[in-house]
Structure formats: structure tokens, C-alpha cells
Amino acid sequence: MPEQERHKTRYPGVYYIIGKSPFDGKPEKIYYIHFRRKRKLIEEKVGRQYQDAMTPSKASHIRTLKITGKIESNIERREKRSERATLNYFFKIFREHKTHL
Numbered sequence: 001m002p003e004q005e006r007h008k009t010r011y012p013g014v015y016y017i018i019g020k021s022p023f024d025g026k027p028e029k030i031y032y033i034h035f036r037r038k039r040k041l042i043e044e045k046v047g048r049q050y051q052d053a054m055t056p057s058k059a060s061h062i063r064t065l066k067i068t069g070k071i072e073s074n075i076e077r078r079e080k081r082s083e084r085a086t087l088n089y090f091f092k093i094f095r096e097h098k099t100h101l
Helices: 056-068 074-082 087-097
Strands: 014-020 027-037 040-048
Touching: 014 056, 027 056, 040 056, 040 074
Parallel strands: none
Antiparallel strands: 014 027, 027 040
């Protein structure tokens, strides 16, 4: 799939693409931010124009919070979610301690 054209906003690090609304298929702006954390460039989707009531200024504010570390990036949030204790995790620990089974 070809990459869609990015449109700049007047806020640094905030841009949008034109996508389709999942509900009615009408054109809708999808906002993205990019920033650096630990010398690594991170690009994240922030939200949709109508579905999430997202504006360029809101996206810029979210970008500022993520740069300062007050909000986790999407990657960090996913890593935390994968560290949660699950039934498979407990079963694995159980099998390690019950070696005679």
C-alpha cells in the first residue's frame, strides 16, 4: 500500500493524513505526532478528527506531555501491557516449581 501524503500543521511535530471514517466512509483527518525520546524518533497516531474530537492544538499538547514523560508513549504502554500477569504466566511458574509432575 503506498504511503499517504502527510500534511503539515502550524504546530511543530504534528501532521495529519486524510483517511476514511470507519463509520460512514467520509474523509477524515488522522493526526500523528513525532518526537524523540532517548535519541530515538517515535511517530505515533494521536487520534481522528471526528471520532476522537482531535485538533492540531490537542495533538501538540499530547506531544508535549509525551516528550516530558508525563504520558507514556504507545510503545511503552504496550510493553507494560505485555508484562501483566496472565494465566499462561502463572501456569509457567507453577510448572517450574512442580517439577515432579
